[in-house]
Amino acid sequence: MIRVLIVDDSALMRRHLNNLLSKERGFETATARNGIEALDLLERQDFDVVTLDVNMPEMDGLTCLSRIMANKPTPVVMVSSLTEEGAEATFEALALGAVDFVKKPSGTISLTIDRIEESLIAKIKGAAKARLKRATNLRHRLVEQRQRAREAPPKTTPPARGVAAVGMVLIGVSTGGPTTLERILPLLPANLPWPVVVSQHMPGNFTGVFARRLNTICHLEVVEVDSQMPVVAGRIYIARGDGDVVFSQRGGRLLAMPMPAGADYFWHPSVERMVESALSQLPAEQLIGVLLTGMGNDGAEAMTKLKQRGGQTIAQDEDTSVVFGMPAELIARKGASVVLADEDVAEQVSIWLRVHGAFKQGGRHAG
Template sequence: MVFKVLIVDDSAFYRRRVREILSEDRELEIVGEARNGQEALDMLIKCAPDVVTMDVEMPVMDGISAVKAIMTRRPVPILMFSSLTHQGAQATLDALEAGALDFLPKRFEDIAQDRRQVSGILRTKVRLLARRKGSLSRTIPSRSNRAPDMPANAPRHSFFRSSTMLSGRQDSVTLPTVSSVTRSGKKYACLAIGASTGGPVALHKVLARLPATFPTPIILVQHMPGTFTNAFAQRLDSQCNIRVKEAADGDELKPGWAYLAPGGKQMVVEHRGPQPVLRIIDDADNPATYRPSVDVTFTSLANIFGGQVLGVILTGMGADGREGCRLLSQGGASIWAQDQISSVVYGMPQAIAKEGLAQKSIGIENMADCIITEMAV
């Protein structure tokens, strides 16, 4: 199957660069180029793309406005290109809030140092998002009191072990999806959630439903650059009844608080005296792992809390979280996975489902209610 791509950027040089990379993939066909959001809108019907790559900052109509218009008129998966700055983080989160599914740093050297790896990541993301076209619906982003839904996340080179992890192939899944659960009666000390591609929308949908009286700390690991995690945590905090913060070294874990792992670093839980605290580790010299890594954080939780953890793996590429979930499961922890149909990319949830580690497969719309029921909120 060949997927049609529309490239939108005001820079002719950047359009040419993206075209060259994507054209190397026989599954991708460049059907058009636009210099701004308005041109992109004009070309939608003519080109009928399966996926759009979109710059944030453009004349005439910027990327955020274009995403809103596209998702209202003719929904199509959109991959944003963004600068890794605080301003870029805010703009990208706005674009994701408007309906874009994912984003990548505009400077390709921020994705990976190896050009072949950069090209592989970009092509794979475009293919994966193109496959989601049929699941999109025509909607106007909501502006409720608490918040609109927010899709997508942001990887850079530290998130990927190799391009072979990004095949995007989806095997059949035997674990049936459930919409509700019966409380098991287990005692929990922590809720832990890992996510990658598509994670911000999934995290928002879960966290926005949790009450301020949530009985345990919540540990969040979302693959995202360091310049984005603080802005993302602040945005979630403004939209949720629980409190959300970017984790800092030495944070004591409190009930009703969610701690988001800082991008580009590792987050572990350890004992310093009687109270579990967070430790933030800068392991920039270790290129072999995701930063932050679900496996690293979940392994520390297994060591500290044993079976008193509800671990949840949401949408994302690759298999980060599989080994951490294995250790948690061996200690008696409960492990849940987001189901295939509601995942933007079914890589991470599939990895634990195929290993028999996931006890339940749950659609994202029902995940929060199931968590509330299980943890007796």
């Protein structure tokens, strides 16, 4: 039985969320109207997961979240609006220790609540299994990382930037991903000779905000794939949410483009579809696959194929995964070349590219 505390200032939203979870076997629920009530309930009772609205009177969701993490750490799934402001607040919540988020229904709640049912239930089940202590530790390291980024000298254009891609680093991630990516991507060097493409399960309204957020802390330029664009060195590409990213070639140049969500894929942006498309355009030995924290098995089959064809793959280890589902599936299929802690991923990518001779190659092509 998963005990869930629903925190929302809207009586209608509380009722609908309560009804949605109550009809699903394996859940027991309680409700609170605001952050103050939530903290009082958490002091007196134990819950496996909290769903927390961002905007509430008396005590907003971010303040409530920070106190939950300080006083009684409990897995939290944020319920967020799809506005840019809502996206910014959600990323702050994830940095504070929230495990995941679900988009708040738009329009008439009674008519739209069913659209989030499957996602909400899956995310609550995933949050109940989350390694919360690790997520909280990541938050503290992220604060330190941002401080270092503010103190660092301005970005300079490295020799490799703009060079046509001869290979790619493909990263797939879901639950716990934003904070994990904010830990890994800033460790990649400015002269990384292969571009990086990321499929993070996320709504379309969030990925642009996320790309801009990452761009402030990474040595490499970070962009959202919101239109067809060349894939070049010196750049990190974030697949646009609610759809998928695929690749093609034109005039000898590799292109990335957003595509409508494929019906054959459950999660979006789909890691599986991204890797399959990359394999159709480049030899496996010119690809590095990285499968990070997340529920389910998205990307495990395609990355196993990548390894079998001669590519290299990394699975995040259990200790540093917020949810071990996706990397565990890759390991179970014997599709992981190595299993690493999150903080070691960037270094391993750089080591492999040095073995490839890609750093020297990138510099030479850049002239």
